[in-house]
Amino acid sequence: MSVATATPTRSPAAPAAGGRAGQSDPGAPWGALGFGSPGALGVLLLLYAPFLYTVVLSFTEYDGLTSPQWVGIDNFTRFFEDPAMGTSVRNTLMWVVGTTLVPVALGLLVALLSFGIRGGTLLRLPFMLPYALSGAGLGVIWGFILQSGGAANDILGALGLPGADTSFLLEQPWNTISMIVAWTWQQTGVNTLFFLVGLQSIPKEPLEAARLDGATGWKLFRHVIWPLLAPLTTVVVGLALVASLKTFDIVWVMTQGGPGRNSETLAVTMYRDAFVAGEYGYGSAVAMVLTLTTGAVTLAYLRRQVKVREDLS
Amino acid sequence: MFVRARVLTALVAAASLVLTACGGGDDKDSGSGTKTELKLYNDKGAWGPYFEDVGKLSQEQIGIGMKPVGYTDEPTYSAFIKASFRTNNKPDLFTWSTGGRLEEIVESGQVAETTDLWKEAVAAGDLSKELESTYTYDGKQYCVPLNISYWVMFYNKKVFDDNGVKPPTTWAELMASADTLKGKGIKPFYHTSVLFSFVWFQQLLIGTDPELYNKLATGEAKYTDPGVVAVMERWKQMIDGGYFSDPGSKEDPAVQLKTGKTAMGIFGTWFNTSMTQQGMKPGQDYGMFVIPTVTPGSGKNTVAFESGPLCSLAKAPDTASSTKYMKWWVQQPAQEKWANSRGDVSANPKVTIPDPSLAAIAKAAGDGEYSLANRYFEAAPAPVLTAALDAFGAFMVDPGSYMKQLENIQKAADEYWKGR
Numbered sequence: 001m002s003v004a005t006a007t008p009t010r011s012p013a014a015p016a017a018g019g020r021a022g023q024s025d026p027g028a029p030w031g032a033l034g035f036g037s038p039g040a041l042g043v044l045l046l047l048y049a050p051f052l053y054t055v056v057l058s059f060t061e062y063d064g065l066t067s068p069q070w071v072g073i074d075n076f077t078r079f080f081e082d083p084a085m086g087t088s089v090r091n092t093l094m095w096v097v098g099t100t101l102v103p104v105a106l107g108l109l110v111a112l113l114s115f116g117i118r119g120g121t122l123l124r125l126p127f128m129l130p131y132a133l134s135g136a137g138l139g140v141i142w143g144f145i146l147q148s149g150g151a152a153n154d155i156l157g158a159l160g161l162p163g164a165d166t167s168f169l170l171e172q173p174w175n176t177i178s179m180i181v182a183w184t185w186q187q188t189g190v191n192t193l194f195f196l197v198g199l200q201s202i203p204k205e206p207l208e209a210a211r212l213d214g215a216t217g218w219k220l221f222r223h224v225i226w227p228l229l230a231p232l233t234t235v236v237v238g239l240a241l242v243a244s245l246k247t248f249d250i251v252w253v254m255t256q257g258g259p260g261r262n263s264e265t266l267a268v269t270m271y272r273d274a275f276v277a278g279e280y281g282y283g284s285a286v287a288m289v290l291t292l293t294t295g296a297v298t299l300a301y302l303r304r305q306v307k308v309r310e311d312l313s
Numbered sequence: 314m315f316v317r318a319r320v321l322t323a324l325v326a327a328a329s330l331v332l333t334a335c336g337g338g339d340d341k342d343s344g345s346g347t348k349t350e351l352k353l354y355n356d357k358g359a360w361g362p363y364f365e366d367v368g369k370l371s372q373e374q375i376g377i378g379m380k381p382v383g384y385t386d387e388p389t390y391s392a393f394i395k396a397s398f399r400t401n402n403k404p405d406l407f408t409w410s411t412g413g414r415l416e417e418i419v420e421s422g423q424v425a426e427t428t429d430l431w432k433e434a435v436a437a438g439d440l441s442k443e444l445e446s447t448y449t450y451d452g453k454q455y456c457v458p459l460n461i462s463y464w465v466m467f468y469n470k471k472v473f474d475d476n477g478v479k480p481p482t483t484w485a486e487l488m489a490s491a492d493t494l495k496g497k498g499i500k501p502f503y504h505t506s507v508l509f510s511f512v513w514f515q516q517l518l519i520g521t522d523p524e525l526y527n528k529l530a531t532g533e534a535k536y537t538d539p540g541v542v543a544v545m546e547r548w549k550q551m552i553d554g555g556y557f558s559d560p561g562s563k564e565d566p567a568v569q570l571k572t573g574k575t576a577m578g579i580f581g582t583w584f585n586t587s588m589t590q591q592g593m594k595p596g597q598d599y600g601m602f603v604i605p606t607v608t609p610g611s612g613k614n615t616v617a618f619e620s621g622p623l624c625s626l627a628k629a630p631d632t633a634s635s636t637k638y639m640k641w642w643v644q645q646p647a648q649e650k651w652a653n654s655r656g657d658v659s660a661n662p663k664v665t666i667p668d669p670s671l672a673a674i675a676k677a678a679g680d681g682e683y684s685l686a687n688r689y690f691e692a693a694p695a696p697v698l699t700a701a702l703d704a705f706g707a708f709m710v711d712p713g714s715y716m717k718q719l720e721n722i723q724k725a726a727d728e729y730w731k732g733r
Contacts (some may be wrong), residue, residue: 064392143563147561149560170506258706259560260707
């Protein structure tokens with residue numbers, strides 16, 4: 001193998017740019033530390049410190065006015081006994097399943113159907129445009145469509161379809177399902193974009209070889225395109241998974257987690273307990289549970305994907 | 314040497330950055346009375362122009378201007394004010410709500426006492442003695458009234474006239490009018506599952522048993538008591554009977570009333586601002602009436618009443634200027650501007666109200682024609698209120714669940730009153 005010879009080496013005749021050739025700099029690590037410290041301090045103050053503060057608060061009772069009182073694991077015990085948490089966890093699971101499967105599958109479908117055909121860009125455009133909206137903007141628009149007596153009810157009524165009298169944002173589980181539909185409307189576009197990048201990066205040779213072997217349509221997709229898209233699918237599903245677990249903005253704008261807390265997700269519960277109810281300790285405990293869940297789920301998913309990839313190779 | 318100097322420079326730069334970030338406000342001479350412009354933090358973002366008008370007037374009259382810093386999201390606002398207690402970034406003046414929430418921040422020792430100010434204002438006739446109790450904790454006063462409002466029924470005059478309906482004087486007349494309107498395909502009453510979900514509970518309870526309403530607020534009665542259950546059953550009957558607009562509608566209530574889709578809505582008299590902002594004229598396009606008692610012969614009508622406070626902190630940036638401003642705020646010139654520009658009543662009895670129907674309500678309330686009940690939002694302790702708002706929202710979607718919802722509120726009430 002020629003690996004050793006191909007390894008780039010610095011020629012003794014060529015001094016490092018801006019450096020003093022052939023001289024080691026004993027102060028370099030300290031210099032780096034000195035210049036790196038403002039950034040490091042920023043990260044420490046803005047990311048690590050609040051995180052650690054939240055961890056500490058989660059073991060306290062704190063109303064934001066008096067000093068926090070240490071309560072041990074009471075907040076966590078309360079979390080698992082609170083009936084509202086059952087609803088919140090169930091809704092979060094609906095979000096995870098719904099938003100991991102539907103927008104990803106639709107994104108893949110749109111990418112596949114529009115890839116490599118004339119006018120594909122134009123056909124994809126309507127799916128891409130909603131991505132330009134913010135989460136809050138999305139919530140406001142769909143809130144008006146789905147509100148009781150809103151556009152969705154009117155259209156269903158005019159077409160003589162069932163659901164004309166359904167209060168989409170009030171009734172459980174319709175409120176969560178409706179919000180997942182709204183989310184899908186927006187997220188399909190970005191998933192399409194990801195899959196298009198994936199499709200463009202697939203080398204032509206295996207595709208041509210498969211076609212010569214007579215593979216077309218579903219067979220070509222199932223046995224050639226899908227495995228080649230796998231690395232990208234892992235990223236897309238991973239991102240969708242994390243996004244679904246921390247769903248907040250759209251729910252807060254459309255229903256504020258109500259009525260009667262029946263459309264809350266864990267992120268909404270966290271906000272509500274901390275900032276609306278003013279129970280910062282309990283809200284921090286919910287934040288901890290949410291963080292640990294998101295971390296654990298993401299890690300488990302990525303590990304599994306890596307293992308599958310290793311088994312395949 | 315060069316390396317050391319480099320390290321030192323970097324560390325000094327880092328340290329100065331950190332110190333700049335952590336330094337916050339400079340510790341100004343508190344209470345000096347030198348500030349000529351105060352910032353008034355408030356959760357009433359839509360009232361910005363009215364605050365600014367008063368700010369211009371105060372600049373002319375006492376040489377202290379005022380700039381409003383408006384929030385529209387209450388939880389964010391509340392978190393900011395609480396956080397300011399522990400930092401140097403403190404508001405000069407801020408709005409809050411009376412009842413349990415004011416008690417909470419007074420107990421924390423953060424709010425500036427206004428006992429002397431109240432004494433002077435009551436003596437001068439700028440504030441009424443009756444209002445004083447709303448601002449009293451342990452015999453001392455805190456804050457001054459930002460606004461006061463009576464909760465009455467607003468109605469679309471044209472809808473009433475077109476359908477031959479008149480403002481009622483009894484509950485039976487009110488329901489008969491509602492039946493007439495319902496027959497014409499108009500929703501008689503406005504209803505919402507968000508924030509103001511408590512309004513009909515409040516109205517039906519003060520209209521049936523005001524004493525029970527007061528006892529609920531002090532923890533002497535339970536939400537599962539027969540009187541409260543009966544109120545929920547009446548409310549359920551009204552929902553089942555189709556008397557209410559859809560609680561899930563996101564349409565502005567003022568627009569609902571303007572378009573005539575909904576004929577009536579219970580609101581504080583501050584709702585005048587919303588109606589006039591929709592281009593409606595008081596007395597011409599819309600009117601208001603005091604809601605009659607549900608149970609006939611139960612004495613005077615009880616009217617829900619709210620008063621929002623204007624506060625300053627004990628450690629405000631300039632306590633002398635903040636106090637001077639609050640003293641001026643309760644006086645007639647400030648209140649004329651503040652109340653009349655918003656079309657609401659004033660805490661200062663000397664203020665003349667141009668709107669005749671509003672003036673009539675204010676006069677009747679002042680003359681003791683009605684019993685006043687503290688609005689539920691302020692009367693209920695904060696944790697009970699949070700549970701109740703959730704419960705009432707859930708009840709509107711599933712009225713059959715009223716007993717379960719009352720039990721949920723009582724659970725929060727038991728938890729709250731347990732340690733008191």
